[in-house]
Amino acid sequence: xxxxxxxxxxxxxxxxxxxxxxxxxxxxxxxxxxxxxxxxxxxxxxxxxxxxxxxxxxxxxxxxxxxxxxxxxxxxxxxxxxxxxxxxxxxxxxxxxxxxxxxxxxxxxxxxxxxxxxxxxxxxxxxxxxxxxxxxxxxxxxxxxxxxxxxxxxxxxxxxxxxxxxxxxxxxxxxxxxxxxxxxxxxxxxxxxxxxxxxxxxxxxxxxxxxxxxxxxxxxxxxxxxxxxxxxxxxxxxxxxxxxxxxxxxxxxxxxxxxxxxxxxxxxxxxxxxxxxxxxxxxxxxx
Amino acid sequence: xxxxxxxxxxxxxxxxxxxxxxxxxxxxxxxxxxxxxxxxxxxxxxxxxxxxxxxxxxxxxxxxxxxxxxxxxxxxxxxxxxxxxxxxxxxxxxxxxxxxxxxxxxxxxxxxxxxxxxxxxxxxxxxxxxxxxxxxxxxxxxxxxxxxxxxxxxxxxxxxxxxxxxxxxxxxxxxxxxxxxxxxxxxxxxxxxxxxxxxxxxxxxxxxxxxxxxxxxxxxxxxxxxxxxxxxxxxxxxxxxxxxxxxxxxxxxxxxxxxxxxxxxxxxxxxxxxxxxxxxxxxxxxx
Numbered sequence: 331x332x333x334x335x336x337x338x339x340x341x342x343x344x345x346x347x348x349x350x351x352x353x354x355x356x357x358x359x360x361x362x363x364x365x366x367x368x369x370x371x372x373x374x375x376x377x378x379x380x381x382x383x384x385x386x387x388x389x390x391x392x393x394x395x396x397x398x399x400x401x402x403x404x405x406x407x408x409x410x411x412x413x414x415x416x417x418x419x420x421x422x423x424x425x426x427x428x429x430x431x432x433x434x435x436x437x438x439x440x441x442x443x444x445x446x447x448x449x450x451x452x453x454x455x456x457x458x459x460x461x462x463x464x465x466x467x468x469x470x471x472x473x474x475x476x477x478x479x480x481x482x483x484x485x486x487x488x489x490x491x492x493x494x495x496x497x498x499x500x501x502x503x504x505x506x507x508x509x510x511x512x513x514x515x516x517x518x519x520x521x522x523x524x525x526x527x528x529x530x531x532x533x534x535x536x537x538x539x540x541x542x543x544x545x546x547x548x549x550x551x552x553x554x555x556x557x558x559x560x561x562x563x564x565x566x567x568x569x570x571x572x573x574x575x576x577x578x579x580x581x582x583x584x585x586x587x588x589x590x591x592x593x594x595x596x597x598x599x600x601x602x603x604x605x606x607x608x609x610x611x612x613x614x615x616x617x
Numbered sequence: 618x619x620x621x622x623x624x625x626x627x628x629x630x631x632x633x634x635x636x637x638x639x640x641x642x643x644x645x646x647x648x649x650x651x652x653x654x655x656x657x658x659x660x661x662x663x664x665x666x667x668x669x670x671x672x673x674x675x676x677x678x679x680x681x682x683x684x685x686x687x688x689x690x691x692x693x694x695x696x697x698x699x700x701x702x703x704x705x706x707x708x709x710x711x712x713x714x715x716x717x718x719x720x721x722x723x724x725x726x727x728x729x730x731x732x733x734x735x736x737x738x739x740x741x742x743x744x745x746x747x748x749x750x751x752x753x754x755x756x757x758x759x760x761x762x763x764x765x766x767x768x769x770x771x772x773x774x775x776x777x778x779x780x781x782x783x784x785x786x787x788x789x790x791x792x793x794x795x796x797x798x799x800x801x802x803x804x805x806x807x808x809x810x811x812x813x814x815x816x817x818x819x820x821x822x823x824x825x826x827x828x829x830x831x832x833x834x835x836x837x838x839x840x841x842x843x844x845x846x847x848x849x850x851x852x853x854x855x856x857x858x859x860x861x862x863x864x865x866x867x868x869x870x871x872x873x874x875x876x877x878x879x880x881x882x883x884x885x886x887x888x889x890x891x892x893x894x895x896x897x898x899x900x901x902x903x904x
Contacts (some may be wrong), residue, residue, distance in 0.1 A: 497729045
């Protein structure tokens, strides 16, 4: 495939996608999938680069999946920036973009859902009922549509990656799941399409997510082991920022997502915080 | 592949299966899957023949899937006849049999389920809560493990075929679903692995399923259009057989499975009847 510069081919139907990919598969190309909701940033592009390093053909899907949004969430205002996304992907050398319409993904009569159990229940699952059902269902659809050898996800959505790993293993989906490190702004804020919602004041306050994760890591480094004490310190830091409302702050086992009482082994610090009207998540693995 | 006579290769792990199938796929062979729970009869073998007519490699899975049985159902006593099954498949020229253990299909931590909505709710879904969740989940697993070009199901399990079609379409599973006609004993009884449970007396009484379906078709042929009247006549016939207990008798739309009031177009007559301790189902499309 081209080494970059050319515009990616844009297909919007599963039939069109299969035509291109069947021919690629027949030529023995290794196929990588980067599923996105568009509004691409460096986090997404790092996934694209990871795919291009391992695969001969990288497919980026751009689809704002309605079934993973709750009724009072930001589906309507979620940023749609297709022209800019295509330009960014062209610069990365992406060959193929799949951008289906809702009618292609959820035609009339659609009635099948993928439900992951324990991994989908706490944290985001508790705050956003049905979210991971929508994520698991659309990702499985995309995997079946593209049939990639590998699919790439960001660690910023840690629980999402865990849910997808669980689903892929349980349903014997023949794909390698890769989870790539969170990409951050120079000051530490995790890249997110939703950062666009923040005004200048909110952007500064949004740093409390990263600061509280760093605080947790620092406390552990200094010998603190009591999870409750660490969480209290994180919450106090966040609450001190005006206009920041905590959805959850948790120290959990990285596999089971169950809360830990003491930080004795690798632990995930995870949090969701609303900065004004914008809900942001972040996480850090603390060794 | 061989034209018949040789014993099929028996694999019990997904890894072993993929090894054989990757090589078949690399040679460009069209792959057919016939998912079964073993205790094979002519109904299954008709699916095998349909697959062999269309595909160069036919995989028969033999797996008594525990998750589609309710807690008070016949999982424990369900007939297991592997040696006879392999002999029957060898005679049909089947090359590959996949017979996994429970630990291979549902290892510790398994926690993902496929849920089909409306198609899975009435009839069998109402009598056997969770049944179609188990069916959809295991069939999706088998489809992902084998990755066949086509998969073959019997019309005897009409609702199951409908649920699987729905799932395959909704989740964009790249497989052609074929539904083959019900195979019957000379007297009309639909072939079923569960017919083995019947003693000689019950075997005679079991004919009421076929008789009541034939009655319904006859009444429609004679001009009867009132669904309630037809169902009443079917129920009366079944109730007249000693030791036959009705789970349901229904005239429904063949696509939506919703009850019809009048038989004005193609209609599905479906029923489940317990003959002694044995629960049997059957159905007929009435034009």
